[in-house]
Amino acid sequence: MNANAEEFEIKDRLKLIESMMAEGRHSTENWGWTFVLWGVAYFIATAWSSLGANGKVLAWPVTMIAAAIITVFGAARTKNGQPETTLGRAVGAVWSAMGMSLFILLMSLGWSHHYDTNVAVAIIGAMLGTANAACSFMLKWKMQFACAVAWLASTIVACFGTEAQAFIAFLVATFFCQIVFGVYAMICESRRRRQGGAVHA
Amino acid sequence: MHDERGPELPELNPVIHGKLRLALLSLLAGVEEAEFTWLRGKTASTDGNLGAQLMKLEEAGYVSVEKKFVQRKPQTIYRITGAGRAALAEYVQALKQLLGAAINE
Numbered sequence: 001m002n003a004n005a006e007e008f009e010i011k012d013r014l015k016l017i018e019s020m021m022a023e024g025r026h027s028t029e030n031w032g033w034t035f036v037l038w039g040v041a042y043f044i045a046t047a048w049s050s051l052g053a054n055g056k057v058l059a060w061p062v063t064m065i066a067a068a069i070i071t072v073f074g075a076a077r078t079k080n081g082q083p084e085t086t087l088g089r090a091v092g093a094v095w096s097a098m099g100m101s102l103f104i105l106l107m108s109l110g111w112s113h114h115y116d117t118n119v120a121v122a123i124i125g126a127m128l129g130t131a132n133a134a135c136s137f138m139l140k141w142k143m144q145f146a147c148a149v150a151w152l153a154s155t156i157v158a159c160f161g162t163e164a165q166a167f168i169a170f171l172v173a174t175f176f177c178q179i180v181f182g183v184y185a186m187i188c189e190s191r192r193r194r195q196g197g198a199v200h201a
Numbered sequence: 202m203h204d205e206r207g208p209e210l211p212e213l214n215p216v217i218h219g220k221l222r223l224a225l226l227s228l229l230a231g232v233e234e235a236e237f238t239w240l241r242g243k244t245a246s247t248d249g250n251l252g253a254q255l256m257k258l259e260e261a262g263y264v265s266v267e268k269k270f271v272q273r274k275p276q277t278i279y280r281i282t283g284a285g286r287a288a289l290a291e292y293v294q295a296l297k298q299l300l301g302a303a304i305n306e
Contacts, residue, residue, distance in 0.1 A: 010300045013223065017293060020227035023243055083235035 030078050032185030034071055034095075039178025041067035046171065060110055064103060071099075091135050098131040118158045121166040125155030125173065132177065143184065147177035212299070216261045217292045221246055221254045226289050229264060229281035237277040255279060263288055 041063050048059035082088075105123065109115045129151035136145035150173050157169035217223050224244050229235060241251050258264040263285030267278045281289075 007300060010296050013220075014293070014296055014300070016220070016224055017227040017289075020224050020243070021231035023228060023231065083232035083239055085232045089233075 030082075030189050031095075032182045032187075032189055033074065033078075035178045035182025035185060037070060037074070037182075038067055039174050039182060042174045042178065043171070046167075061107060064106065068099075068103060087138060090138055094131050094134045094138075098127050102127050117163045118161075118166045121158035121170045122155045124170065125151045125153075125158060128173075128177070129155060143181065147181050150177050213295050214288055214292050216257060216263065217288055219254065219257075221250065222258055223292075225251075225254060225258060225279075226263060226281060226285055229279060230286060230289055234267075234278050234280045237279065240279065258285065261285075261288075 045059045045063035048063065051059075102124065106120065109120060129148045132144050132151060133148035136142070136148055154166075154169040154173040158166035161169065217226055221244060225240060228240060228243055237251070237255075240255070241248065244251065246254075255264065255266070259266055261284075263282060265280050265282050267280070269276050269278065
């Protein structure tokens, strides 16, 4: 084998190893749809709760339970056949713990009639900010860190602003950090799936 | 080395040197465990070829296999072993040394 062919073959193998290892790591990142789903759920609940007395009582519990059920079924389908990775489990753990805590907290606040828009937005913003920041550090993803900053900004607005300002901050953060970011994540995932090459040995 | 048979790197671990086996070990190095069907999809190989190559890796002690049923469907799960990880690391190291030698030639 001449030096050039040998060099090419070695580089080809190193590239194959690197791309296959990266393929495994990226396989667990098909979660953009959950951001969009929860963003849409927040908007539906908000719109429904503004429709009247019945809406105020039912909107959040019904929408959140429906979104949780869809997430569980969707997650089972998404994970089907996907490999288990430490990184995937770590990211999943952050979101599962955050989701459970937020779900129980908001349900309890709603049913105990202690719900206050400013407090709720401050808590939601802080928890989603923490989860997004933790994941952005793990995945080294600047876009997700920007979402964390936006959620934390909504927390600050909720603490210092009026109820209307807190409400607007929540809707803006939901739109950018859930729906826009979710669609962006889905585009990244689909681009990566298209780029993922097969090994023809 | 100069011969007419095309690119070959005989000094390297022959178990890992096969391109499909190398891809499989690399895929498994990036995950904790993976199903047969996922490995087949990622490598675009046939069931027979994939099964044969995985068996070679298993015989060498580089991967472990677990067969189980999930919702009444059979699943074959593969994991890279410590020996497999060490062998892959050695292989990468050897490739880098060869690359250095090839560039300096």
